[in-house]
Structure formats: structure tokens, C-alpha cells
Amino acid sequence: xxxxxxxxLIVGASFALYIGIAVWARAGSTxxxxxxxxxxxxVLNGMATAADWMSAASFISMAGLIAGxxxxxxxxxMGWTGGYVLLALLLAPYLRKFGKYTxxxxxxxxxxxxxxxxxxxICLIIVSVTYVIGQMTGAGVxxxxxxxxxxxxxxxxxxxxxxxxxxxxxxxxxxxxxxxxYVVLIVAYTIPAIFISLQLTGNPIPPLGLFxxxxxxxxxLLQKLDQVVTDLGFNAYTGQGSMLNMTLFTLSLxxxxxxxxxxxxxxxxxxxxxxxxxxxxWALVFIxxxxxxxxxxxxxxxLNIIDTIFPGGVEQPAVSxxxxxxxxxxxxxxxxxxxxxxxxxxxxxxxxxxxxGFTAQATERGWAGNELTINNDILVLANPEIAxxxxxxxxxxxxxxxxxxxxxxxxxxxxxxxxxxHDLIKDWLVPGISEKSELMVARVSMAGAILVAxxxxxxxxxxxxxxxxxxxGLAAASIFPVLMMGIFSKRVNSAGATVGMLVGLIVTCLYxxxxxxxxxxxxxxxxxxxxxxxxxxxxxxxxxxxxxxLNFAAAYAVxxxxxxxxxxxxxxVESIRVPxxxxxxxxx
Amino acid sequence: MADNTSSNAYxxxxxRIITICLAIWAIVSYGFGxxxxxxxxxxxxxxTDLGFWxxxxxSILVFIxxxxxxxxxxxKLDRKFGVExx
Numbered sequence: 001x002x003x004x005x006x007x008x009l010i011v012g013a014s015f016a017l018y019i020g021i022a023v024w025a026r027a028g029s030t031x032x033x034x035x036x037x038x039x040x041x042x043v044l045n046g047m048a049t050a051a052d053w054m055s056a057a058s059f060i061s062m063a064g065l066i067a068g069x070x071x072x073x074x075x076x077x078m079g080w081t082g083g084y085v086l087l088a089l090l091l092a093p094y095l096r097k098f099g100k101y102t103x104x105x106x107x108x109x110x111x112x113x114x115x116x117x118x119x120x121x122i123c124l125i126i127v128s129v130t131y132v133i134g135q136m137t138g139a140g141v142x143x144x145x146x147x148x149x150x151x152x153x154x155x156x157x158x159x160x161x162x163x164x165x166x167x168x169x170x171x172x173x174x175x176x177x178x179x180x181x182y183v184v185l186i187v188a189y190t191i192p193a194i195f196i197s198l199q200l201t202g203n204p205i206p207p208l209g210l211f212x213x214x215x216x217x218x219x220x221l222l223q224k225l226d227q228v229v230t231d232l233g234f235n236a237y238t239g240q241g242s243m244l245n246m247t248l249f250t251l252s253l254x255x256x257x258x259x260x261x262x263x264x265x266x267x268x269x270x271x272x273x274x275x276x277x278x279x280x281x282w283a284l285v286f287i288x289x290x291x292x293x294x295x296x297x298x299x300x301x302x303l304n305i306i307d308t309i310f311p312g313g314v315e316q317p318a319v320s321x322x323x324x325x326x327x328x329x330x331x332x333x334x335x336x337x338x339x340x341x342x343x344x345x346x347x348x349x350x351x352x353x354x355x356x357g358f359t360a361q362a363t364e365r366g367w368a369g370n371e372l373t374i375n376n377d378i379l380v381l382a383n384p385e386i387a388x389x390x391x392x393x394x395x396x397x398x399x400x401x402x403x404x405x406x407x408x409x410x411x412x413x414x415x416x417x418x419x420x421x422h423d424l425i426k427d428w429l430v431p432g433i434s435e436k437s438e439l440m441v442a443r444v445s446m447a448g449a450i451l452v453a454x455x456x457x458x459x460x461x462x463x464x465x466x467x468x469x470x471x472x473g474l475a476a477a478s479i480f481p482v483l484m485m486g487i488f489s490k491r492v493n494s495a496g497a498t499v500g501m502l503v504g505l506i507v508t509c510l511y512x513x514x515x516x517x518x519x520x521x522x523x524x525x526x527x528x529x530x531x532x533x534x535x536x537x538x539x540x541x542x543x544x545x546x547x548x549x550l551n552f553a554a555a556y557a558v559x560x561x562x563x564x565x566x567x568x569x570x571x572x573v574e575s576i577r578v579p580x581x582x583x584x585x586x587x588x
Numbered sequence: 589m590a591d592n593t594s595s596n597a598y599x600x601x602x603x604r605i606i607t608i609c610l611a612i613w614a615i616v617s618y619g620f621g622x623x624x625x626x627x628x629x630x631x632x633x634x635x636t637d638l639g640f641w642x643x644x645x646x647s648i649l650v651f652i653x654x655x656x657x658x659x660x661x662x663x664k665l666d667r668k669f670g671v672e673x674x
Contacts, residue, residue, distance in 0.1 A: 074643035078617045081648045085613045088655045089606050093662075207645060211634025220635020238636040246622045272673050274666070277659035284655060288648050295644040577599055578671040 003391050007146040010395035011402060014184050018403075021177045042275055046282025048178035049266045051185060053283065054290060055131075055408030056138020059185060060401045061465035064379030066298035070229075072241030074295070076465060079250040079472075081284060081291055083257020086480075088280035091258055092267040094487045096276035097576045101268055103261045103479065104423045110486040112569055113494035114428060119501045121423045123478035124261045126505070127471050128412045129449055131260075133520070134468035135412070136162070136450075136457035139405035141377045141464070144334040146398040151334050152458055158405070159454040165406050166413040166446055181403045186289055188400025192384040192393050193293050196300045199387060206296035214303075225303050231314045232306070232351040233358030237299065245542050249469070252544030256472025259480030262408075262415045273579035301383045308386060309350045309372070318347045327385035336375035343368035376463050413446045420445040459522040462541075469541045470512060477504035477547025485555055490573045492555050493565045500555030508547035512540045598669040605661055609654050617647040 001009075058080065066073045098106055103124060108117030136158055143161075144154025190206070197209035201221055214224040226236045257263065266283075267276045308325055309318050319325075321339060331337035339348060343366055350372040352358060381401055384393045421442040426433050433441075460467050478501050485492040485500070492500075515533065517524040527533045529540070538546065564570075575581065620628060625639030633641045666672035 071640055071643060074621065074640075077644055078621055078647050081651050082613060082617055085609070085651050085654055089609055089658055210644075211636075211641070213635075222635035222640075224635075238640050240625070241622075243622055247618055250617060250622070274659070274663055274673065277655070277662060281652065281655035281659055284652050288652060291648055292645055574595065577602075578595060579666050579673050580671040582673055 001391075003394060004146075004148060006391045007395045007398055010392065011146060011399045014399040014403060017180055017184070018177050021180050024176075042270070042279050043282050044179055045175060045266075045270065045279050046284075047182045047286050048175040049263075049279065049283035050286035051178040051182035051403070051407050052266065052411050053263055053408070054185065054287060054404055055468065056135050056142075056401065056405035057465040057468035058287075058290060058294075059189060059404035060138040060141060060380050061134075061377050061463050061468075062380075063294045063297040063301065063383075064376035065463060065465050066295055067302040067379055068376050069241075070225075070235070070237035070299075070302075071239060072246065074241075075246050075250045075253065076469075077291055077295060079253025080257060081287060082250070083254040084280050084284040084287070086254060086258040087263070087267070088277055091264065091483055091487070092276040092280050093273045093579065094576045095264060095483070096267055096270060096273050097579060097582045099268070099582060101265065102419065102423060103264055103483070104419060107482060107486065107497065108423075110569065110572065111482075111492075111494040111497040112566065113498065116482075116494050116498045116501070117423060118428065119498055119505075120479070120482070121419050123474070123501055123505050124419050125416055125449075126509070127259075127475045127479065128261065128416045129452060130474060130520075131468055131471035132409055132412050132416075132449060132453040133456045133460060134464045134466075134471065135405050135409040136453045137460045137467060138377065138464035139402060139409065140457060141334070141336065141375075142381060142398055142401040142405065144336070145331065145378070145381055146395070148330075148333050151336055154334070155454060155457055159450050159457075162406060162409045162413070163447060163450050166410040166450075178407060181407045182286060185400045185403045186286070188396045188403075189290055189297075189380075190293055192387065192389055192397060193297050193300075195389050195393070196304065196383070196387045197296060200300055200303065206300075207292040210296040210299055221303070222299065225299055228303065228306050228314050233355035233362070234352045237302070242537075244537065245539060248538060248545050249542035252473045252476050252542055253469060255476035255480045255548055256469075256474075256544055259475035259478070259483065260472070261419075261475075261479065262411045264483075265415065273582050297380060297383060301379050301386065304383075304386045305374070306350070309348055318349050320346050321348055322346065324348065325386075327382050330385065331374075331378055331382055334378070336378045338373045340371050342371050348372050413449055416449045417442040417446040456520050461516045461520045466541060470516075473512070473541060473544030473547065474505065474508055476544035477508040477551055481548050481551040481555065485552070487573065487576060490570045491564055492559045493562055495562045496555040496557075496559030499558045500551040503554040504547045504551030507550055508543055511535070511543045511547075515540045595669070595671070598665065598671055601665055601669075602662070605658065605665075609658050612650065613654060616642055616650045621647050 062076050065076060095106060100106055100109065104117045104120035107120040108114060136155060139158035139162065140151055140155030143157045144151040147154065147157065193206040194204055197206040198204055200214060201209040201212040202215050203209040203212045210221060212221060213219065214221040217224050222238055226238055230236050267279065270276050270279050306314065310316060311319055321341065328337060345366065348371055349367045351362065351367065351370055353362065353370040381397055384397055421438050425441050426438055461470060481504060482497050482501050485497065513519065514526050515529040531537060620639055621643035628639045629637045631638040
């Protein structure tokens with residue numbers, strides 16, 4: 001059986017599994033799916049939350065970004081896990097006690113203002129659409145490889161599949177489907193990593209393999225990696241990064257995690273306040289299984305790629321284009337891997353041609369520039385091919401990548417559509433809308449969001465994980481501060497919260513649009529996206545905490561100048577701070 | 589709130605434990621993983637230094653421990669102040 005058929009078979013089987021479980025779970029319970037969540041064991045619920053949370057960015061993109069930079073991109077690892085500590089300590093139990101279903105609903109009630117709720121809806125939509133762009137980018141890469149088409153074609157196929165998938169609707173809400181998706185995702189991620197870790201270090205546990213000895217050379221793996229990358233003019237893998245940017249970027253991802261509407265919603269629906277605390281912990285355990293493996297995948301893949309290109313070691317000539325390995329041929333089809341024979345010697349020179357100290361050495365070896373460009377987003381998917389693992393492992397990783405992208409995209413699209421149809425249309429613009437029309441509005445807004453995300457995904461503002469990171473920055477600047485102030489301060493009032501959200505959102509958006517183009521449309525940026533242009537050297541991806549700070553400052557300042565919230569709101573805040581008296585969550 | 593003093597004491601105790609946990613959260617990630625890494629560079633670990641390990645693995649393990657510790661602590665605190673769910 002050839003690889004193409006095998007891919008179709010395994011990806012098809014995984015889809016059949018999800019649909020099967022969805023049908024089975026529906027038949028098993030007639031209650032609405034939120035109620036089903038309450039009967040689910042907190043451990044399984046944590047697994048489902050992990051599947052919901054880990055997107056194309058975590059699965060497809062992150063290890064590639066770590067591989068490309070090394071230590072400097074540890075920010076993704078810390079940022080996307082550390083946010084759960086904030087969620088568990090600062091938000092989840094109190095929002096569960098409050099007992100409503102959407103984030104704008106909480107903001108509208110706590111700040112006793114329809115205006116605040118409207119602003120929250122706008123924040124939610126901007127954050128979620130940006131996030132979906134990242135998912136589409138990742139899903140497009142996965143589809144382009146396993147269907148062997150150009151990446152833009154892959155993207156359109158992805159958007160059609162996401163549309164069908166999200167419109168099936170309830171699928172996302174059914175915890176058991178997500179449990180299955182988690183299992184597919186983690187198995188697909190771990191199996192190739194175990195193989196590769198065994199090949200390189202003899203240790204079957206990748207997170208331990210990362211810090212073990214490289215079997216072939218007898219030196220520690222990371223030391224070996226540092227050596228080969230610096231020999232090619234790249235920065236040392238474990239070398240220092242910019243402390244200010246790493247700190248701000250990590251903070252942005254952490255605060256953003258705690259401000260993402262589709263993640264917060266998970267904690268509204270657990271049975272009890274105590275469970276909200278536990279389930280954040282269990283979710284992080286399951287997320288950590290992937291996140292502890294990712295840095296090993298990154299480092300080992302980087303080493304494997306360099307080994308393939310320089311089979312005799314980096315001092316020896318590179319492999320010739322004619323004899324390039326199959327994985328390069330396969331990925332050339334997608335357009336995500338490119339070779340250009342700059343010095344016409346037919347060999348593939350891969351090195352850092354921007355390194356000033358390396359030019360002399362390159363000239364001496366007759367190199368006329370780097371000849372191979374590898375898109376970071378292909379690394380995890382290409383990893384089993386690079387390590388020459390069996391065909392079914394290659395197919396499995398495609399299934400895993402798609403599970404990650406689709407589950408998260410569907411979750412975000414549901415958050416967008418329910419916000420538009422419920423918070424915006426039903427509770428505000430057209431109160432008397434029929435259920436049927438409401439559903440129609442929900443579907444149209446979903447289709448609209450997919451279309452926008454696909455069009456922008458054709459020329460994404462960055463790799464999947466970087467685009468997603470922008471969504472986190474926006475969530476950090478707009479939603480997290482207002483939720484936290486709503487719980488921890490009795491003094492912040494409706495005017496303060498509204499102004500705070502607007503300031504955080506607008507300033508952050510302006511900063512992003514300045515470098516990445518208005519509404520991320522390529523070519524409309526006012527300044528080139530290079531470090532020399534950044535305000536205090538802060539890249540757009542790391543701006544979130546600054547936006548959050550401005551949000552807090554504006555909210556406190558405006559609140560101090562205006563009247564305190566009414567008595568009953570202060571009592572509401574008192575009551576959400578203690579678990580006692582939490583009823584079941586109130587439905588829509 | 590019927591019993592304001594008790595609920596204030598409960599909240600104060602909660603804020604205290606949150607502050608302690610977040611201090612540890614910050615020290616392992618922003619501290620050991622980023623800002624204090626040069627200070628830890630003398631401690632070698634698996635072909636690199638301890639700061640690299642904290643940035644790529646250690647901090648994640650500490651995060652998990654922190655959440656479970658907080659959940660256990662708060663469940664006890666809820667009972668002590670009689671504000672647990674019935």
C-alpha cells in the first residue's frame with residue numbers, strides 16, 4: 001500500500017471514530033450536552049479540556065519553532081502551561097460559582113452594563129478569529145501534505161472540512177469525542193518521538209532522552225546539537241535569548257491563556273467549585289504529556305535534519321539534490337520546502353548565511369548562500385519521514401495534527417457563533433428572535449468567521465503558533481484583566497471596566513496592525529516588521545502584557561473618578577468569592 | 589453575607605496562599621527559566637545548564653504541583669471556614 005492510501009485510511013478511520021462516538025453518546029443521553037459534562041469523571045474531563053486546548057499551534061507548529069531557535073522559544077512551553085496556574089488560582093472557581101455560560105454574560109452582569117457586555121463580545125470575536133487563522137494555517141499544512149497538494153489548496157480543503165465539522169455542532173461539546181481526540185493526538189505525537197529518542201539516545205522516554213547522551217557521538221545530545229548548529233553559523237541551541245522579550249512574551253501567553261473564552265467556558269460547566277480547581281490541574285497534566293515531549297521532538301528533529309543534509313558530518317560536503325531523501329521530495333510538492341542551487345554545484349548547502357562571522361568560512365567552501373528553506377510548520381509532520389519511520393506512523397501524525405486543529409477550530413467557532421447569536425442578537429439587537437432564526441444567525445456567523453480566517457490564512461501573519469500567539473496577546477490585553485478585576489475588586493465599576501477593555505484592545509490592535517498590516521491584511525502595515533522599528537524593542541507577539549497593564553490602569557483610574565458599583569453588585573462579588581451556595585450552572 | 593468577619597478571614601487566607609503560589613510560579617518560570625538563568629549556569633544538567641531545564645521542563649512540572657497543592661489547600665480551607673459546597 002502506498003503512503004497516500006495509508007494516509008487516507010488512517011485519517012478516515014480517526015474521523016469515523018469521532019463521528020461514531022458522537023452518535024453513540026447522543027443516543028446514550030437525551031440531556032443537553034452541558035448536563036452530560038456533569039456526569040463525567042474529572043480526569044476524563046481534564047483530558048477533554050486538554051484536547052480542546054491543544055490546537056494546531058501546539059501540535060503542528062510549536063516543536064518546529066523550538067527546533068528553529070532552541071532555548072529562546074522555551075517561551076511557548078512555559079507560556080502555554082503557566083496560564084493554567086492563573087486559571088486555577090484566579091478565575092476558574094469564582095466563574096464557576098457565578099454559574100453562567102458565556103464570558104460576556106459574566107462581564108455584563110458583574111459590571112451591570114449592556115455596553116460592557118457588547119465590548120466583551122467584540123473582544124471575544126477579535127481574539128477568536130485571530131486564533132482561527134492560526135488553526136487554518138496549521139490544518140492547511142496538514143491537508144496539503146497528506147493529500148499531496150499545494151498549501152493554498154490544502155487550506156481551502158481545511159476550511160471546507162472545518163465548516164462541516166463545526167456545523168455538526170454538538171460534536172465539540174460531547175466530552176467523549178474529545179477524549180478520543182486527545183488519545184489520537186497524544187498517541188500520534190508520542191510514538192514518533194519514542195522511536196526517534198531510541199534511535200538517537202537509546203532512551204525510550206523522549207523528555208529524558210533530551211538530556212541524555214547522543215549514542216553515535218558519545219557526547220550529551222544538546223551539546224552535540226549546539227556544536228553542529230554553531231558549525232553552520234546558527235546560534236547555539238541552548239544559547240541565551242533576549243530576557244525582556246522572553247519575559248513579556250511568556251507573560252502574554254500565560255495571561256492570554258487565562259483570558260481565552262473557549263477555555264474559560266470549560267470551567268463554567270464542571271459540577272462543583274472544588275472541581276473547577278481540580279479540573280485545571282488534570283487538564284494541565286494531560287497537556288504536559290505533549291509539552292514535555294515537544295522540546296525533545298524539536299531538538300532531535302533539528303539534529304536529524306542536519307544529519308540528513310550532511311551525512312558525513314558538517315565538515316564534509318552536503319548531500320546532492322539528485323540524491324535528496326524522499327521526505328524532501330514529498331514536502332517540495334506543498335511548496336513549504338524549497339531548494340535553490342545558488343552556487344550551481346548540485347549540492348544542498350544549508351547554513352545561516354546571515355551570520356556575519358560565518359561569511360569567510362562559507363566563501364572558502366564555495367557556498368553562495370543558504371539553499372534550503374524549510375517552513376517551521378512542517379517539522380512535526382515531517383519528523384517521522386525524516387527519521388525513516390514506518391508508513392503508518394507518518395499517517396498517524398497527520399491524523400493527530402488534524403484532530404488538534406479541528407477540535408480547537410470547532411470550539412472557537414462555536415464560541416464566536418454563540419456570542420453573535422446570543423449575546424449580540426438575542427439579548428440585545430432583536431430580543432424577539434425565533435429559535436430557528438437564531439440558529440441561522442449562528443451558522444452564518446460561523447461561515448463568515450471561517451471565510452475571513454481562510455482568506456487571511458492564505459498569507460498568515462506568521463507561523464501557526466505565532467499567529468495563535470497574537471490571539472493570546474489580544475486576550476491578555478482585553479479579557480483577562482476585566483475578569484480578574486471583576487472578582488478581586490469591589491470598586492471597579494462599569495465605566496472603568498468598559499474603558500479598560502477598550503484601551504487594552506485598541507492599543508494592542510494598533511500595535512499589531514502597525515507591523516502586521518491592518519486586520520492582518522498583508523501589505524497594509526505602516527512599519528516594517530523588524531526589531532529596529534519596535535517600541536522599546538518589544539515585538540508585536542509580546543505586546544499583550546503592556547496592553548493588560550494599560551487595561552488595569554485605565555479601569556482603576558476611571559473607577560476611582562466615578563461612583564462605586566451599587567450595593568447588590570458588591571454583594572454579588574462577596575458571594576462569588578465563597579464556594580457555598582453554588583447551584584448548577586444556569587443554561588442559556 | 590451573614591458572617592462577614594469569617595468570610596473576610598477566609599478571603600484573606602485565600603489571598604495569602606494565592607500570593608505564595610504565584611511567587612513560586614514566577615520564580616521557576618521567569619526566575620530560574622529566564623532572568624536568573626545566567627546565575628544558574630554553573631549547575632550543569634544533561635549537556636546544558638539548570639536554567640535551560642527549568643525553561644523546557646522544570647517549570648511545567650512545578651505548575652502541575654502548584655495547582656494540585658492549591659486545590660487541596662483550598663478544599664481544607666473551605667471546610668475550616670464552613671463555606672464548602674453542601
